[in-house]
Amino acid sequence: MVEEAMKSEESKIIDDAKVTGVRSNGEEDEQPEEGEIVGGEGDGDTISSSSSRPGTAVAQHPLEHSWTFWFDNPSARSKQDAWGSSLRSIYTFSTVEEFWSLYNNIHRPSKLAVGIDFYCFKNNIEPKWEDPVCANGGKWTVIFQKSKSDTCWLYTLLAMIGEQFDHGDDICGAVVNVRKSQEKISIWTKNAANESAQVSIGKQWKKVLDNNDTIGFIFHDDAMKDRNARNKYTV
Known part of the structure; x- marks a missing residue:
């Protein structure tokens, strides 16, 4: 039940229909299922902001550090669960373009459900x-x-x-x-x-x-x- 609630809330944060994932080996990922955390095992996926049109490319501007968005919904955690058990990494980005590709497709704090904690950490x-x-x-x-x-x-x-x-x-x-x-x-x-x-x-x-x-x-x-x-x- 906790996992199902987590996935439901995560699907509200990131509009997966607008974000294309790229695995760490550089191969383009298929559209994730609604609420799916691509990458698994807590490793945030890295997204690409390159154009999908053949023969075109968007210049990438690297950031000094890579950053990861994390999501936690304490209300989905049972009383017996330890703090942090519902914490999930969502996506990792390392360029300006990747950041905006993510930010433009995630809900602002005013649109998130009460009780949610949303992080951006190195x-x-x-x-x-x-x-x-x-x-x-x-x-x-x-x-x-x-x-x-x-x-x-x-x-x-x-x-x-x-x-x-x-x-x-x-x-x-x-x-x-x-x-x-x-x-x-x-x-x-x-x-x-x-x-x-x-x-x-x-x-x-x-x-x-x-x-x-x-x-x-x-x-x-x-x-x-x-x-x-x-x-x-x-x-």
Whole structure:
């Protein structure tokens, strides 16, 4: 039942009829079934934005890092399941063209079901506190009114994959949490103890979002111990 619910929700995020997959060996994949996660075993598939017309090709602009979209629907998880058991990688992209091919065919946060978490993390980093890269990190968070985070989610993604942060190497990825009365966007980082790097990221993120409100940074260690953990840094 959990798997069926996951597939149903995933089909709402990505319009598979508009996205053509390319396997890691470069062979063009067939259209996936509705809700199917191509690649399996948690490895996000990589898509191609090359034109399907014979004799044409689209120039690719590589990103400094490859990035993976992840999807989690906690409501589909039974009470006995461990956190992260419903987390799935969706697609991995490594060029500007691949990003837009994906982004133009996925639902914005305002169109996602309540309870869903949608992530974009550097490839090979799982969006979990337990991931070795994330274990000593933390996160900046901005809270939005319901259905008001769409533009800021896009700006956050573009700033991350476009390497607009002075301390971009410290960034793991970002997540948007869709809840009943609000939406939250967070940027996860690697080294929470490096205050200067975290403050720099927070300040630059606020400029990207044109946000004048105070935002806070919480250590993952503190969040694991106390769901009401206090901010260690604010900007």
